[in-house]
Amino acid sequence: MPQKQDVAVNLSIRSPDNTMMTFTKSIISKPNDRITAAFKIIPEQIGDWELAVTVKSALASYHLNKTLLVKPGGVTQFYSQPILIDLNKSNTFNTVIQLPMDPADRVTGSEKVIVDVVGDILGVSLHNLDKLIRLPTGGGEPNMAIVASSVAVLKYLRNTNKTSHQKEKNLASNIQLGYQQALTYLRNDNSNLFSMRGPTDTNSSTWLTAYFTRVFAETSQRLPKSSTKVIEKAIQFLIDQQNDDGSFRESGKIIDSYVESGDSKQVFLTAFTVLSFTEYIKTGKAGIEKLNASLQKAVAYLESQVDSAKSDSYASAITAHALAQANSSKSLDALNLLKDLTVTDASTVHWKTPASVEDETENAGYLYATHPIDVEATAYALLAHLANGNWNTSLKIASWLISKQNAEGGFFSTADTVVAIEALAKFAQFITDAPAIQIDLMDGIQKRDVTISPDTAMAVRSLEFAQKPTDIAIHARGSGMAVAYVSWTCNVQ
Structure with a gap:
């Protein structure tokens, strides 16, 4: 704007664990010019940080929301164990997948376990x-x-x-x-x-x-x-x-x-x-x-x-x-x-x-x-x-x-x-029976359920486990075939 103004710059931050922090700076804007308000922040949690900026003067105000994605440092290690669930000869299926032990030099908080389930090979x-x-x-x-x-x-x-x-x-x-x-x-x-x-x-x-x-x-x-x-x-x-x-x-x-x-x-x-x-x-x-x-x-x-x-x-x-x-x-x-x-x-x-x-x-x-x-x-x-x-x-x-x-x-x-x-x-192509399967995934703390029908066979359902378990038990019942992909990622220094 053409006038010199006193401007309040407000930065609000919501961390991934919902902790709120607010920082404010007062600056003077010159006529028809720009000025920078710098906030130095060091995120210490992995995940989405919600940033909200409000700029306000006596003549005008402006608001902006942004998301800052904080990723773990280090190099990502991958592990994947696909399991063919075959219910053609028996109407029940049971197995337990042992997950690898965390490496000693892992980046804390970088572990992620996802199970993708699909009713089509x-x-x-x-x-x-x-x-x-x-x-x-x-x-x-x-x-x-x-x-x-x-x-x-x-x-x-x-x-x-x-x-x-x-x-x-x-x-x-x-x-x-x-x-x-x-x-x-x-x-x-x-x-x-x-x-x-x-x-x-x-x-x-x-x-x-x-x-x-x-x-x-x-x-x-x-x-x-x-x-x-x-x-x-x-x-x-x-x-x-x-x-x-x-x-x-x-x-x-x-x-x-x-x-x-x-x-x-x-x-x-x-x-x-x-x-x-x-x-x-x-x-x-x-x-x-x-x-x-x-x-x-x-x-x-x-x-x-x-x-x-x-x-x-x-x-x-x-x-x-x-x-x-x-x-x-x-x-x-x-x-x-x-x-x-x-x-x-x-x-x-x-x-x-x-x-x-x-x-x-x-x-x-x-x-x-x-x-x-x-x-x-x-x-x-x-x-x-x-x-x-x-x-x-x-x-x-x-x-x-x-x-x-x-x-x-x-x-x-x-x-x-x-x-x-x-x-x-x-x-x-030789699998002619449409899947009708109920799958239970258990990690010792919680149980997750997936239902596969002929209409949803091609859909990939992804289930993420909040904490890395030592193993995941898979129990299935019904008829047909499905595949469960147990994936684990972890960053090392």
Whole structure:
């Protein structure tokens, strides 16, 4: 204002525990100028602090409310334990989840325990689709992982009649944006082929081209017409990379160290390409005759390698899956050999790979408890068992995969996340009974209830516990399936 004025500046603060504090300063404002009233505060509680400022003079007044969020210091540690609640064989379910002990250097007040409950196996993954892919960031392969996850979830929602206009719109947007992003990895030599580094790369990648082909063939109806030529060129390139014995060779640089240097890398790459071919054939597009001949040679190669790949569960798993998709007569043989490599306990089945065993030996106590490549191999094995109608084993495999998810429904890397989501989506399609479940969560102090009905199955209910308990007991009754994700976070100095 044009006049000099005496101004009272009042700052009121409400702390997270509802304690009120008020501070006042008197200042003189100069005509048509500004002046600052500074209040130095040090919040000592974690949470929302409500700030209310009132400025008043003889001529005017003004009021402003703001919230100051105070977060704990230090580095956040995460723990997540998903539990598959299966009420198909019994109408009751009981388990107790032991939570980790607080670290000695924890930041006081930073502990948080949340239980997310959902009546659909893919509910949390769908809710957090944009957060599933964490590492690595950038590049052609992570982009395709997001697209492939979106394709798998969209197919699941459609096949189970659980889709909605908004969900379909969001997933379709992911797919279309992913396709546009994929085009930036085409080389600049008029070959229109994909490489890990994009336009300036010297060689196209067989593996990445097969990846693009399979994913975009699955969703070709959602892509522009120009995509047909891109996919056709990719198919021809893949055929040109086939060796005389039916296997495929990698012509470029790739991220996956297993595919690059694993003992069974040729078996894996051939199985991976077979999956792309079988998916493309379903589209009924041009060039199928030539492709069929190449596919038959590749299948014959995989059939000849079934016995030699039995020492490598990763190669065995994707081979069994690929042979099942190609309707090979050796599909069941491959599956039986894969069963000999299982790691089982009372309620779950999974596979360990040579690479993960070696890493665990060299880095005992350092690496994460489950190697990403074990998740990937187990996911391929689940797809192979589902194709052969082995429901009881499939249920045990799915239980293990779900137990390795993080709180957002993803896994460790792009590779294992996309294969595991695809496998769980396929598994979930076989669950025909709608859930009708009552779940009780008890931490020794209080009991929290969640009711799941067919109408609310896709909704994620989050329950936060005010104080960190030592354990959480889960009791469920009813029918159908649900998943409970017990998550704990704590900051350390």
